[in-house]
Amino acid sequence: MNDMTLSDAKRGHSADAVFDARIAAASVEADGVLSLHLASLSGSALPRWTPGAHIDVILPNGLVRQYSLCGDPDLATWRIGVLREPASRGGSKCIHDEMAVGDRIQLAGPRNNFKLVDAERYLFIAGGIGITPILAMIRQVAAAGLPWTLLYGGRTRSSMAFLDEIAGFAGGDVHIAPQDECGLLDLQRFLGQQQQGMAVFCCGPGPLIDAVEDKCRTWMPGSLHRERFAPSNRPPLPKGAFEVELARSRQRLTVPAHRSLLAVLQEAGHSVTHSCTAGICGTCLVKVLAGVPQHNDDVLSDEEREAGGVMLVCVSRSDSELLVLDL
Amino acid sequence: MVDVRRVRGGDGLQEINAEIDEILDAVVEKTRHATVEFFVAYDKNPDPKVLAAWLAPRAWREIDYVFLLNEQIRRYGLNFSRTHITLLAKQSFQEAEHYEAVGKAIESLGGIVPTIVPASAKPWSDFLWDCLERHPLAAIAAWNVSETSASGSFEPTFEAGERHGFDEVVRVYRQIETDEKFHVGLGRQILSRYAKTDQDREEILRAMRGMRDIAWTTFTPESVVIENA
Numbered sequence: 001m002n003d004m005t006l007s008d009a010k011r012g013h014s015a016d017a018v019f020d021a022r023i024a025a026a027s028v029e030a031d032g033v034l035s036l037h038l039a040s041l042s043g044s045a046l047p048r049w050t051p052g053a054h055i056d057v058i059l060p061n062g063l064v065r066q067y068s069l070c071g072d073p074d075l076a077t078w079r080i081g082v083l084r085e086p087a088s089r090g091g092s093k094c095i096h097d098e099m100a101v102g103d104r105i106q107l108a109g110p111r112n113n114f115k116l117v118d119a120e121r122y123l124f125i126a127g128g129i130g131i132t133p134i135l136a137m138i139r140q141v142a143a144a145g146l147p148w149t150l151l152y153g154g155r156t157r158s159s160m161a162f163l164d165e166i167a168g169f170a171g172g173d174v175h176i177a178p179q180d181e182c183g184l185l186d187l188q189r190f191l192g193q194q195q196q197g198m199a200v201f202c203c204g205p206g207p208l209i210d211a212v213e214d215k216c217r218t219w220m221p222g223s224l225h226r227e228r229f230a231p232s233n234r235p236p237l238p239k240g241a242f243e244v245e246l247a248r249s250r251q252r253l254t255v256p257a258h259r260s261l262l263a264v265l266q267e268a269g270h271s272v273t274h275s276c277t278a279g280i281c282g283t284c285l286v287k288v289l290a291g292v293p294q295h296n297d298d299v300l301s302d303e304e305r306e307a308g309g310v311m312l313v314c315v316s317r318s319d320s321e322l323l324v325l326d327l
Numbered sequence: 328m329v330d331v332r333r334v335r336g337g338d339g340l341q342e343i344n345a346e347i348d349e350i351l352d353a354v355v356e357k358t359r360h361a362t363v364e365f366f367v368a369y370d371k372n373p374d375p376k377v378l379a380a381w382l383a384p385r386a387w388r389e390i391d392y393v394f395l396l397n398e399q400i401r402r403y404g405l406n407f408s409r410t411h412i413t414l415l416a417k418q419s420f421q422e423a424e425h426y427e428a429v430g431k432a433i434e435s436l437g438g439i440v441p442t443i444v445p446a447s448a449k450p451w452s453d454f455l456w457d458c459l460e461r462h463p464l465a466a467i468a469a470w471n472v473s474e475t476s477a478s479g480s481f482e483p484t485f486e487a488g489e490r491h492g493f494d495e496v497v498r499v500y501r502q503i504e505t506d507e508k509f510h511v512g513l514g515r516q517i518l519s520r521y522a523k524t525d526q527d528r529e530e531i532l533r534a535m536r537g538m539r540d541i542a543w544t545t546f547t548p549e550s551v552v553i554e555n556a
Protein backbone atom coordinates (compact mmCIF):
# COMPACT_ATOMS: atom_id res chain seq x y z
CA MET A 1 0.00 0.00 0.00
CA ASN A 2 3.10 2.24 -0.07
CA ASP A 3 2.04 4.39 -2.96
CA MET A 4 -1.47 5.04 -1.76
CA THR A 5 -2.56 7.87 0.45
CA LEU A 6 -4.71 6.93 3.40
CA SER A 7 -7.81 8.36 1.80
CA ASP A 8 -7.14 6.37 -1.38
CA ALA A 9 -6.73 3.26 0.70
CA LYS A 10 -9.99 3.87 2.49
CA ARG A 11 -11.72 4.22 -0.80
CA GLY A 12 -10.18 0.91 -1.80
CA HIS A 13 -8.23 2.01 -4.88
CA SER A 14 -4.69 2.86 -5.77
CA ALA A 15 -4.38 5.20 -8.73
CA ASP A 16 -2.67 2.39 -10.62
CA ALA A 17 -5.10 -0.43 -10.03
CA VAL A 18 -7.61 -1.40 -12.66
CA PHE A 19 -11.11 -1.63 -11.22
CA ASP A 20 -14.63 -2.22 -12.43
CA ALA A 21 -17.15 0.56 -12.54
CA ARG A 22 -20.45 1.07 -14.28
CA ILE A 23 -21.87 3.60 -16.71
CA ALA A 24 -24.50 5.35 -14.62
CA ALA A 25 -25.71 7.84 -17.23
CA ALA A 26 -24.83 9.13 -20.66
CA SER A 27 -25.83 12.22 -22.59
CA VAL A 28 -25.12 13.84 -25.91
CA GLU A 29 -23.27 17.11 -25.29
CA ALA A 30 -22.72 18.21 -28.89
CA ASP A 31 -22.42 16.71 -32.37
CA GLY A 32 -20.24 13.63 -31.87
CA VAL A 33 -19.61 14.27 -28.17
CA LEU A 34 -21.01 11.95 -25.56
CA SER A 35 -20.56 12.38 -21.84
CA LEU A 36 -20.50 9.36 -19.58
CA HIS A 37 -21.15 9.41 -15.86
CA LEU A 38 -19.20 6.64 -14.17
CA ALA A 39 -20.05 5.17 -10.80
CA SER A 40 -18.58 2.48 -8.56
CA LEU A 41 -20.28 -0.91 -8.53
CA SER A 42 -20.94 -0.71 -4.81
CA GLY A 43 -22.37 2.80 -4.88
CA SER A 44 -19.48 4.14 -2.77
CA ALA A 45 -17.63 7.25 -3.93
CA LEU A 46 -15.01 6.90 -6.66
CA PRO A 47 -11.51 8.14 -5.75
CA ARG A 48 -11.04 11.88 -5.37
CA TRP A 49 -9.52 13.90 -8.16
CA THR A 50 -8.48 17.45 -8.91
CA PRO A 51 -9.08 19.51 -12.08
CA GLY A 52 -6.77 18.47 -14.91
CA ALA A 53 -6.82 14.78 -13.87
CA HIS A 54 -7.37 12.01 -16.38
CA ILE A 55 -8.32 8.36 -16.13
CA ASP A 56 -7.64 5.26 -18.20
CA VAL A 57 -10.64 3.55 -19.70
CA ILE A 58 -9.96 -0.06 -20.61
CA LEU A 59 -12.42 -0.97 -23.30
CA PRO A 60 -13.87 -4.45 -23.79
CA ASN A 61 -11.85 -4.74 -27.02
CA GLY A 62 -8.61 -4.26 -25.07
CA LEU A 63 -7.90 -0.71 -26.15
CA VAL A 64 -6.94 1.71 -23.41
CA ARG A 65 -7.88 5.35 -23.79
CA GLN A 66 -7.22 8.34 -21.58
CA TYR A 67 -9.99 10.81 -20.82
CA SER A 68 -9.93 13.96 -18.73
CA LEU A 69 -12.38 14.15 -15.88
CA CYS A 70 -14.75 17.03 -16.54
CA GLY A 71 -17.39 16.77 -13.84
CA ASP A 72 -17.55 18.07 -10.31
CA PRO A 73 -14.79 16.72 -8.02
CA ASP A 74 -17.17 16.92 -5.07
CA LEU A 75 -19.50 14.32 -6.57
CA ALA A 76 -19.18 10.59 -5.95
CA THR A 77 -19.30 9.86 -9.68
CA TRP A 78 -16.92 10.80 -12.47
CA ARG A 79 -17.77 12.34 -15.83
CA ILE A 80 -15.81 12.14 -19.07
CA GLY A 81 -16.51 13.62 -22.48
CA VAL A 82 -15.85 11.37 -25.45
CA LEU A 83 -15.52 12.72 -28.98
CA ARG A 84 -16.26 10.28 -31.77
CA GLU A 85 -13.05 10.41 -33.74
CA PRO A 86 -13.53 9.82 -37.47
CA ALA A 87 -10.28 7.85 -37.69
CA SER A 88 -11.06 5.88 -34.54
CA ARG A 89 -9.32 2.52 -34.35
CA GLY A 90 -11.97 1.22 -32.01
CA GLY A 91 -11.62 3.50 -28.98
CA SER A 92 -14.20 6.27 -29.24
CA LYS A 93 -16.13 4.19 -31.77
CA CYS A 94 -16.54 1.40 -29.24
CA ILE A 95 -17.79 3.83 -26.59
CA HIS A 96 -20.22 5.55 -28.90
CA ASP A 97 -21.60 2.48 -30.64
CA GLU A 98 -21.26 -0.43 -28.28
CA MET A 99 -21.52 0.79 -24.73
CA ALA A 100 -24.72 1.65 -22.92
CA VAL A 101 -25.93 2.84 -19.54
CA GLY A 102 -25.64 0.01 -17.05
CA ASP A 103 -22.61 -1.58 -18.72
CA ARG A 104 -19.55 -2.42 -16.70
CA ILE A 105 -16.41 -0.58 -17.64
CA GLN A 106 -12.82 -0.99 -16.45
CA LEU A 107 -11.03 2.09 -15.21
CA ALA A 108 -7.74 3.06 -13.68
CA GLY A 109 -6.61 6.31 -12.17
CA PRO A 110 -7.09 9.17 -11.64
CA ARG A 111 -3.72 10.73 -12.37
CA ASN A 112 -3.00 14.39 -12.83
CA ASN A 113 -0.24 15.74 -15.09
CA PHE A 114 -2.03 19.02 -15.77
CA LYS A 115 -2.63 20.53 -12.35
CA LEU A 116 -4.18 23.90 -11.78
CA VAL A 117 -1.69 26.25 -10.12
CA ASP A 118 -2.36 29.26 -7.90
CA ALA A 119 -2.58 32.51 -9.83
CA GLU A 120 -4.30 35.89 -9.59
CA ARG A 121 -6.22 35.28 -12.79
CA TYR A 122 -6.52 32.69 -15.48
CA LEU A 123 -6.67 32.50 -19.22
CA PHE A 124 -8.11 29.21 -20.47
CA ILE A 125 -7.72 28.25 -24.11
CA ALA A 126 -9.54 25.17 -25.36
CA GLY A 127 -9.80 23.61 -28.80
CA GLY A 128 -12.61 21.12 -29.44
CA ILE A 129 -12.80 18.27 -26.95
CA GLY A 130 -9.85 19.91 -25.15
CA ILE A 131 -12.54 21.74 -23.21
CA THR A 132 -12.94 18.75 -20.85
CA PRO A 133 -10.06 19.34 -18.39
CA ILE A 134 -10.56 23.13 -18.75
CA LEU A 135 -14.19 22.80 -17.71
CA ALA A 136 -13.23 21.34 -14.33
CA MET A 137 -10.64 24.08 -13.88
CA ILE A 138 -13.15 26.82 -14.62
CA ARG A 139 -15.54 25.30 -12.11
CA GLN A 140 -12.90 25.55 -9.38
CA VAL A 141 -11.64 29.02 -10.32
CA ALA A 142 -15.17 30.41 -10.62
CA ALA A 143 -16.12 28.95 -7.25
CA ALA A 144 -13.06 30.62 -5.72
CA GLY A 145 -14.25 33.95 -7.11
CA LEU A 146 -11.10 34.53 -9.18
CA PRO A 147 -11.21 36.28 -12.54
CA TRP A 148 -10.94 34.07 -15.60
CA THR A 149 -11.13 34.28 -19.35
CA LEU A 150 -12.03 31.46 -21.71
CA LEU A 151 -11.14 31.30 -25.34
CA TYR A 152 -12.90 28.27 -26.77
CA GLY A 153 -12.68 27.24 -30.41
CA GLY A 154 -14.32 24.44 -32.34
CA ARG A 155 -15.27 23.51 -35.89
CA THR A 156 -18.89 24.61 -35.60
CA ARG A 157 -21.02 25.79 -32.71
CA SER A 158 -23.02 22.56 -32.71
CA SER A 159 -19.82 20.54 -32.32
CA MET A 160 -18.77 22.43 -29.18
CA ALA A 161 -19.67 20.67 -25.95
CA PHE A 162 -20.72 22.10 -22.59
CA LEU A 163 -21.60 25.61 -23.83
CA ASP A 164 -24.59 25.92 -21.49
CA GLU A 165 -22.58 24.75 -18.54
CA ILE A 166 -19.88 27.29 -19.26
CA ALA A 167 -22.47 30.06 -19.42
CA GLY A 168 -23.54 29.16 -15.89
CA PHE A 169 -20.12 29.79 -14.29
CA ALA A 170 -19.63 33.13 -12.58
CA GLY A 171 -16.98 35.76 -13.11
CA GLY A 172 -15.85 34.78 -16.56
CA ASP A 173 -15.05 36.59 -19.74
CA VAL A 174 -16.13 33.95 -22.25
CA HIS A 175 -15.25 33.95 -25.94
CA ILE A 176 -16.84 31.16 -27.94
CA ALA A 177 -15.32 31.05 -31.40
CA PRO A 178 -16.60 28.42 -33.83
CA GLN A 179 -14.24 28.30 -36.77
CA ASP A 180 -17.00 28.47 -39.42
CA GLU A 181 -18.23 31.74 -37.92
CA CYS A 182 -15.06 33.37 -36.59
CA GLY A 183 -12.09 31.73 -38.30
CA LEU A 184 -9.07 30.71 -36.22
CA LEU A 185 -8.79 31.81 -32.57
CA ASP A 186 -7.47 35.33 -32.21
CA LEU A 187 -4.48 34.37 -30.08
CA GLN A 188 -2.66 37.61 -30.72
CA ARG A 189 -5.40 39.53 -28.95
CA PHE A 190 -5.15 37.46 -25.77
CA LEU A 191 -1.49 36.46 -25.73
CA GLY A 192 0.21 39.29 -27.60
CA GLN A 193 1.44 40.75 -24.34
CA GLN A 194 2.45 39.10 -21.10
CA GLN A 195 -0.11 39.83 -18.43
CA GLN A 196 1.11 39.98 -14.85
CA GLY A 197 -0.27 37.39 -12.45
CA MET A 198 -2.02 35.44 -15.19
CA ALA A 199 -1.67 31.70 -15.68
CA VAL A 200 -2.48 30.30 -19.12
CA PHE A 201 -3.97 26.81 -19.44
CA CYS A 202 -4.36 25.35 -22.90
CA CYS A 203 -5.72 22.00 -24.06
CA GLY A 204 -6.49 20.99 -27.61
CA PRO A 205 -5.06 19.60 -30.81
CA GLY A 206 -1.34 19.88 -31.58
CA PRO A 207 -1.47 22.86 -33.98
CA LEU A 208 -3.37 24.97 -31.43
CA ILE A 209 -0.86 24.17 -28.71
CA ASP A 210 2.04 24.90 -31.05
CA ALA A 211 0.52 28.30 -31.87
CA VAL A 212 -0.09 29.10 -28.20
CA GLU A 213 3.46 28.08 -27.27
CA ASP A 214 4.75 30.31 -29.99
CA LYS A 215 2.81 33.32 -28.70
CA CYS A 216 3.91 32.69 -25.11
CA ARG A 217 7.59 32.62 -25.99
CA THR A 218 8.03 36.14 -24.62
CA TRP A 219 6.04 35.40 -21.46
CA MET A 220 7.66 34.59 -18.12
CA PRO A 221 8.71 30.96 -18.09
CA GLY A 222 6.14 28.85 -16.28
CA SER A 223 3.15 30.97 -17.29
CA LEU A 224 1.88 28.47 -19.82
CA HIS A 225 0.48 25.04 -18.86
CA ARG A 226 -0.71 22.79 -21.62
CA GLU A 227 -1.98 19.33 -22.33
CA ARG A 228 -1.77 17.97 -25.80
CA PHE A 229 -4.26 15.38 -26.78
CA ALA A 230 -3.48 13.30 -29.76
CA PRO A 231 -4.24 9.86 -28.45
CA SER A 232 -4.96 8.28 -31.78
CA ASN A 233 -2.02 9.83 -33.58
CA ARG A 234 0.28 7.19 -32.15
CA PRO A 235 1.70 5.08 -34.98
CA PRO A 236 0.13 1.64 -35.10
CA LEU A 237 2.18 -1.28 -33.80
CA PRO A 238 3.99 -3.38 -36.41
CA LYS A 239 2.00 -6.34 -37.73
CA GLY A 240 1.86 -9.23 -35.28
CA ALA A 241 3.03 -7.13 -32.33
CA PHE A 242 0.88 -6.24 -29.34
CA GLU A 243 1.15 -4.52 -26.00
CA VAL A 244 0.56 -5.85 -22.53
CA GLU A 245 -0.06 -3.91 -19.40
CA LEU A 246 0.76 -5.55 -16.08
CA ALA A 247 -2.03 -4.44 -13.80
CA ARG A 248 -0.09 -4.65 -10.54
CA SER A 249 2.91 -2.60 -11.60
CA ARG A 250 1.24 -0.71 -14.40
CA GLN A 251 4.24 -1.62 -16.55
CA ARG A 252 3.67 -1.59 -20.33
CA LEU A 253 5.55 -4.02 -22.52
CA THR A 254 5.54 -4.49 -26.27
CA VAL A 255 5.59 -8.05 -27.57
CA PRO A 256 7.20 -8.07 -31.03
CA ALA A 257 5.87 -10.40 -33.72
CA HIS A 258 8.68 -12.94 -33.44
CA ARG A 259 8.88 -13.21 -29.65
CA SER A 260 6.65 -14.95 -27.14
CA LEU A 261 4.81 -13.09 -24.41
CA LEU A 262 6.49 -15.41 -21.89
CA ALA A 263 9.95 -14.41 -23.13
CA VAL A 264 9.08 -10.71 -22.98
CA LEU A 265 7.73 -11.08 -19.44
CA GLN A 266 10.82 -12.95 -18.32
CA GLU A 267 13.13 -10.44 -19.87
CA ALA A 268 11.34 -7.70 -17.95
CA GLY A 269 12.06 -9.59 -14.74
CA HIS A 270 8.74 -11.33 -14.15
CA SER A 271 9.03 -14.99 -13.33
CA VAL A 272 6.14 -17.00 -14.68
CA THR A 273 6.01 -20.75 -13.99
CA HIS A 274 6.41 -22.71 -17.20
CA SER A 275 7.67 -26.00 -18.57
CA CYS A 276 6.82 -27.00 -22.13
CA THR A 277 6.71 -23.54 -23.79
CA ALA A 278 4.48 -25.28 -26.32
CA GLY A 279 0.96 -24.77 -24.97
CA ILE A 280 0.65 -28.30 -23.60
CA CYS A 281 1.34 -28.25 -19.85
CA GLY A 282 -0.89 -25.34 -18.82
CA THR A 283 1.53 -24.19 -16.13
CA CYS A 284 2.14 -20.70 -17.56
CA LEU A 285 -1.50 -19.74 -17.08
CA VAL A 286 -2.05 -16.02 -16.49
CA LYS A 287 -5.29 -14.19 -15.78
CA VAL A 288 -6.42 -11.70 -18.41
CA LEU A 289 -8.19 -8.62 -17.03
CA ALA A 290 -8.92 -6.90 -20.33
CA GLY A 291 -8.35 -7.43 -24.02
CA VAL A 292 -8.92 -10.37 -26.32
CA PRO A 293 -6.37 -13.17 -26.10
CA GLN A 294 -5.53 -15.17 -29.21
CA HIS A 295 -5.32 -18.73 -27.91
CA ASN A 296 -2.64 -20.83 -29.57
CA ASP A 297 -2.37 -23.53 -26.92
CA ASP A 298 -3.49 -27.16 -27.04
CA VAL A 299 -4.93 -27.51 -23.58
CA LEU A 300 -7.50 -24.89 -22.57
CA SER A 301 -11.10 -26.01 -22.93
CA ASP A 302 -13.45 -24.38 -25.42
CA GLU A 303 -15.22 -22.64 -22.54
CA GLU A 304 -11.96 -21.24 -21.16
CA ARG A 305 -10.94 -20.01 -24.60
CA GLU A 306 -14.24 -18.33 -25.20
CA ALA A 307 -14.42 -16.69 -21.79
CA GLY A 308 -10.99 -15.13 -22.44
CA GLY A 309 -10.26 -14.77 -18.72
CA VAL A 310 -7.02 -16.76 -18.83
CA MET A 311 -4.27 -17.46 -21.33
CA LEU A 312 -1.10 -19.49 -21.68
CA VAL A 313 1.60 -16.93 -22.22
CA CYS A 314 4.17 -19.27 -23.78
CA VAL A 315 2.31 -19.53 -27.09
CA SER A 316 -0.77 -17.34 -26.97
CA ARG A 317 -0.86 -13.81 -28.25
CA SER A 318 -3.43 -11.05 -28.61
CA ASP A 319 -6.22 -10.21 -31.00
CA SER A 320 -6.52 -6.77 -29.44
CA GLU A 321 -3.82 -4.11 -29.43
CA LEU A 322 -3.51 -4.43 -25.69
CA LEU A 323 -3.95 -7.09 -23.05
CA VAL A 324 -4.13 -6.23 -19.37
CA LEU A 325 -2.70 -9.10 -17.32
CA ASP A 326 -3.07 -9.87 -13.63
CA LEU A 327 0.67 -9.66 -13.00
CA MET B 328 -7.88 -25.77 -13.58
CA VAL B 329 -6.08 -26.93 -16.71
CA ASP B 330 -6.53 -30.65 -17.35
CA VAL B 331 -3.63 -31.96 -19.44
CA ARG B 332 -5.51 -35.20 -20.12
CA ARG B 333 -7.84 -33.12 -22.32
CA VAL B 334 -5.00 -31.91 -24.51
CA ARG B 335 -5.96 -31.27 -28.14
CA GLY B 336 -4.28 -32.54 -31.24
CA GLY B 337 -5.72 -35.90 -32.22
CA ASP B 338 -8.71 -38.21 -31.96
CA GLY B 339 -7.11 -41.65 -32.06
CA LEU B 340 -8.02 -42.41 -28.46
CA GLN B 341 -11.65 -41.41 -28.61
CA GLU B 342 -13.09 -44.90 -28.05
CA ILE B 343 -10.74 -45.69 -25.19
CA ASN B 344 -10.47 -42.32 -23.44
CA ALA B 345 -12.77 -43.38 -20.62
CA GLU B 346 -10.81 -46.53 -19.93
CA ILE B 347 -7.51 -44.65 -20.05
CA ASP B 348 -8.78 -42.12 -17.51
CA GLU B 349 -9.86 -44.97 -15.24
CA ILE B 350 -6.40 -46.51 -15.44
CA LEU B 351 -4.76 -43.17 -14.68
CA ASP B 352 -7.09 -42.44 -11.76
CA ALA B 353 -6.40 -45.87 -10.33
CA VAL B 354 -2.63 -45.53 -10.50
CA VAL B 355 -2.68 -42.03 -8.99
CA GLU B 356 -4.75 -43.30 -6.11
CA LYS B 357 -2.54 -46.35 -5.52
CA THR B 358 0.58 -44.22 -5.59
CA ARG B 359 -0.90 -41.66 -3.25
CA HIS B 360 -1.84 -44.43 -0.87
CA ALA B 361 1.62 -46.03 -1.05
CA THR B 362 3.29 -42.64 -0.42
CA VAL B 363 1.08 -41.93 2.57
CA GLU B 364 1.95 -45.38 3.96
CA PHE B 365 5.63 -44.71 3.46
CA PHE B 366 5.48 -41.46 5.40
CA VAL B 367 3.40 -43.01 8.18
CA ALA B 368 6.27 -45.44 8.66
CA TYR B 369 8.83 -42.67 8.21
CA ASP B 370 7.16 -40.47 10.85
CA LYS B 371 7.85 -43.20 13.41
CA ASN B 372 11.52 -43.41 12.51
CA PRO B 373 12.56 -40.38 10.48
CA ASP B 374 15.95 -41.51 9.18
CA PRO B 375 17.18 -39.41 6.21
CA LYS B 376 18.92 -42.49 4.80
CA VAL B 377 15.54 -44.20 4.52
CA LEU B 378 14.14 -41.23 2.65
CA ALA B 379 17.19 -41.26 0.38
CA ALA B 380 16.67 -44.97 -0.30
CA TRP B 381 13.00 -44.36 -1.06
CA LEU B 382 14.03 -41.74 -3.62
CA ALA B 383 16.64 -43.98 -5.27
CA PRO B 384 14.30 -45.88 -7.64
CA ARG B 385 12.77 -42.56 -8.58
CA ALA B 386 16.15 -41.17 -9.52
CA TRP B 387 16.55 -44.27 -11.66
CA ARG B 388 13.23 -43.60 -13.34
CA GLU B 389 14.49 -40.17 -14.34
CA ILE B 390 17.65 -41.40 -16.04
CA ASP B 391 15.91 -44.42 -17.54
CA TYR B 392 13.42 -42.04 -19.15
CA VAL B 393 16.34 -40.22 -20.73
CA PHE B 394 17.64 -43.45 -22.28
CA LEU B 395 14.19 -44.53 -23.31
CA LEU B 396 13.08 -41.21 -24.81
CA ASN B 397 16.25 -40.96 -26.83
CA GLU B 398 15.77 -44.49 -28.11
CA GLN B 399 12.12 -43.73 -28.84
CA ILE B 400 13.17 -40.77 -30.98
CA ARG B 401 15.93 -42.72 -32.72
CA ARG B 402 13.75 -45.67 -33.53
CA TYR B 403 10.32 -44.20 -34.23
CA GLY B 404 10.77 -40.42 -34.19
CA LEU B 405 10.70 -39.86 -37.92
CA ASN B 406 7.11 -41.07 -38.04
CA PHE B 407 6.22 -38.15 -35.77
CA SER B 408 6.01 -34.45 -36.60
CA ARG B 409 9.16 -32.41 -36.16
CA THR B 410 7.45 -30.54 -33.31
CA HIS B 411 6.88 -33.81 -31.50
CA ILE B 412 10.50 -34.83 -31.99
CA THR B 413 11.54 -31.51 -30.46
CA LEU B 414 9.15 -31.88 -27.55
CA LEU B 415 10.24 -35.46 -26.82
CA ALA B 416 13.84 -34.25 -26.84
CA LYS B 417 12.86 -31.44 -24.52
CA GLN B 418 11.22 -33.94 -22.20
CA SER B 419 14.38 -36.03 -22.32
CA PHE B 420 16.45 -33.01 -21.34
CA GLN B 421 14.12 -32.25 -18.43
CA GLU B 422 14.32 -35.87 -17.24
CA ALA B 423 18.10 -35.50 -17.21
CA GLU B 424 17.68 -32.37 -15.10
CA HIS B 425 15.43 -34.35 -12.77
CA TYR B 426 18.05 -37.10 -12.42
CA GLU B 427 20.57 -34.45 -11.51
CA ALA B 428 18.24 -32.68 -9.04
CA VAL B 429 16.89 -35.83 -7.37
CA GLY B 430 20.47 -37.08 -7.25
CA LYS B 431 21.57 -33.99 -5.35
CA ALA B 432 18.64 -34.35 -2.98
CA ILE B 433 19.57 -37.99 -2.32
CA GLU B 434 23.16 -37.02 -1.61
CA SER B 435 22.05 -34.23 0.71
CA LEU B 436 20.26 -36.93 2.72
CA GLY B 437 23.39 -39.08 2.85
CA GLY B 438 22.19 -41.60 0.26
CA ILE B 439 23.68 -43.04 -2.90
CA VAL B 440 22.47 -42.10 -6.37
CA PRO B 441 21.89 -45.24 -8.46
CA THR B 442 24.01 -45.76 -11.56
CA ILE B 443 22.57 -49.17 -12.35
CA VAL B 444 18.96 -50.16 -12.14
CA PRO B 445 18.01 -50.74 -8.48
CA ALA B 446 16.34 -54.10 -7.83
CA SER B 447 13.10 -52.45 -6.78
CA ALA B 448 12.90 -50.56 -10.10
CA LYS B 449 13.78 -53.57 -12.26
CA PRO B 450 10.21 -54.76 -13.07
CA TRP B 451 9.28 -51.19 -13.98
CA SER B 452 12.30 -50.72 -16.23
CA ASP B 453 11.98 -54.13 -17.90
CA PHE B 454 8.33 -53.54 -18.67
CA LEU B 455 9.02 -50.15 -20.22
CA TRP B 456 11.81 -51.43 -22.49
CA ASP B 457 9.70 -54.41 -23.49
CA CYS B 458 6.95 -52.00 -24.52
CA LEU B 459 9.42 -50.09 -26.68
CA GLU B 460 10.20 -53.30 -28.55
CA ARG B 461 6.57 -54.22 -29.12
CA HIS B 462 5.02 -51.13 -30.67
CA PRO B 463 5.96 -47.51 -31.53
CA LEU B 464 3.35 -46.13 -29.13
CA ALA B 465 3.48 -48.70 -26.33
CA ALA B 466 6.41 -47.25 -24.39
CA ILE B 467 4.81 -43.80 -24.55
CA ALA B 468 1.58 -45.30 -23.20
CA ALA B 469 3.42 -47.05 -20.37
CA TRP B 470 5.42 -44.05 -19.33
CA ASN B 471 2.32 -41.87 -19.53
CA VAL B 472 0.86 -44.03 -16.76
CA SER B 473 4.11 -44.02 -14.86
CA GLU B 474 4.43 -40.22 -15.13
CA THR B 475 0.84 -39.79 -14.03
CA SER B 476 1.39 -42.09 -11.06
CA ALA B 477 4.00 -39.70 -9.68
CA SER B 478 1.34 -36.99 -9.39
CA GLY B 479 -0.26 -39.05 -6.60
CA SER B 480 2.91 -38.82 -4.55
CA PHE B 481 3.47 -35.06 -4.66
CA GLU B 482 1.00 -33.87 -2.03
CA PRO B 483 1.90 -36.45 0.65
CA THR B 484 5.58 -35.75 -0.04
CA PHE B 485 5.12 -31.99 0.37
CA GLU B 486 3.15 -32.45 3.57
CA ALA B 487 5.79 -34.74 5.03
CA GLY B 488 8.43 -32.27 3.86
CA GLU B 489 6.82 -29.62 6.05
CA ARG B 490 6.73 -31.96 9.04
CA HIS B 491 10.33 -33.06 8.69
CA GLY B 492 11.89 -30.02 7.06
CA PHE B 493 13.42 -31.73 4.01
CA ASP B 494 13.14 -28.54 1.97
CA GLU B 495 15.52 -29.55 -0.80
CA VAL B 496 13.43 -32.60 -1.67
CA VAL B 497 10.28 -30.49 -1.70
CA ARG B 498 11.89 -27.84 -3.91
CA VAL B 499 13.05 -30.48 -6.40
CA TYR B 500 9.64 -32.14 -6.53
CA ARG B 501 7.83 -28.83 -6.99
CA GLN B 502 9.78 -28.36 -10.23
CA ILE B 503 9.21 -31.98 -11.22
CA GLU B 504 5.49 -31.54 -10.57
CA THR B 505 5.43 -28.68 -13.08
CA ASP B 506 7.35 -30.63 -15.70
CA GLU B 507 5.25 -33.78 -15.25
CA LYS B 508 2.22 -31.84 -16.45
CA PHE B 509 4.07 -31.26 -19.69
CA HIS B 510 5.20 -34.88 -19.98
CA VAL B 511 1.75 -36.26 -19.27
CA GLY B 512 0.11 -33.85 -21.72
CA LEU B 513 2.68 -34.54 -24.41
CA GLY B 514 2.31 -38.31 -24.07
CA ARG B 515 -1.45 -38.11 -24.35
CA GLN B 516 -1.23 -35.81 -27.37
CA ILE B 517 1.20 -38.10 -29.19
CA LEU B 518 -0.90 -41.18 -28.47
CA SER B 519 -4.08 -39.56 -29.71
CA ARG B 520 -2.39 -38.09 -32.77
CA TYR B 521 -0.71 -41.28 -34.02
CA ALA B 522 -3.02 -44.09 -32.84
CA LYS B 523 -4.95 -45.11 -35.95
CA THR B 524 -5.93 -48.76 -35.77
CA ASP B 525 -7.62 -50.98 -33.23
CA GLN B 526 -4.36 -52.81 -32.89
CA ASP B 527 -2.63 -49.53 -31.93
CA ARG B 528 -5.30 -48.94 -29.29
CA GLU B 529 -4.99 -52.51 -28.01
CA GLU B 530 -1.22 -52.10 -27.59
CA ILE B 531 -1.73 -48.78 -25.82
CA LEU B 532 -4.20 -50.30 -23.37
CA ARG B 533 -2.03 -53.34 -22.79
CA ALA B 534 0.93 -51.10 -21.92
CA MET B 535 -1.15 -48.88 -19.68
CA ARG B 536 -2.75 -51.73 -17.78
CA GLY B 537 0.62 -53.34 -17.26
CA MET B 538 2.18 -50.15 -15.95
CA ARG B 539 -0.83 -49.48 -13.71
CA ASP B 540 0.06 -52.63 -11.80
CA ILE B 541 3.76 -51.78 -11.46
CA ALA B 542 4.23 -48.01 -11.21
CA TRP B 543 3.08 -47.54 -7.64
CA THR B 544 5.06 -50.39 -6.11
CA THR B 545 8.30 -48.44 -5.64
CA PHE B 546 6.47 -45.92 -3.45
CA THR B 547 5.58 -48.35 -0.65
CA PRO B 548 7.51 -48.54 2.61
CA GLU B 549 8.28 -52.19 1.87
CA SER B 550 10.10 -51.30 -1.35
CA VAL B 551 12.87 -49.44 0.46
CA VAL B 552 16.26 -51.10 0.35
CA ILE B 553 19.14 -49.34 2.03
CA GLU B 554 22.38 -49.93 0.16
CA ASN B 555 25.65 -49.41 1.87
CA ALA B 556 28.38 -47.46 0.17
Ligand code: FES
Binds near residue numbers: 278281282509
Ligand atom coordinates in the same frame (compact mmCIF):
# COMPACT_ATOMS: atom_id res chain seq x y z
S1 FES C 1 4.70 -23.47 -20.62
FE1 FES C 1 3.44 -25.15 -20.98
S2 FES C 1 1.58 -24.30 -21.64
FE2 FES C 1 2.90 -22.60 -21.46
Ligand SMILES: [Fe+2]
Binds near residue numbers: 421422425503
Ligand atom coordinates in the same frame (compact mmCIF):
# COMPACT_ATOMS: atom_id res chain seq x y z
FE1 LIG D 1 10.95 -36.60 -14.49
Ligand SMILES: [Fe+2]
Binds near residue numbers: 392422474506
Ligand atom coordinates in the same frame (compact mmCIF):
# COMPACT_ATOMS: atom_id res chain seq x y z
FE1 LIG E 1 8.69 -36.79 -16.63
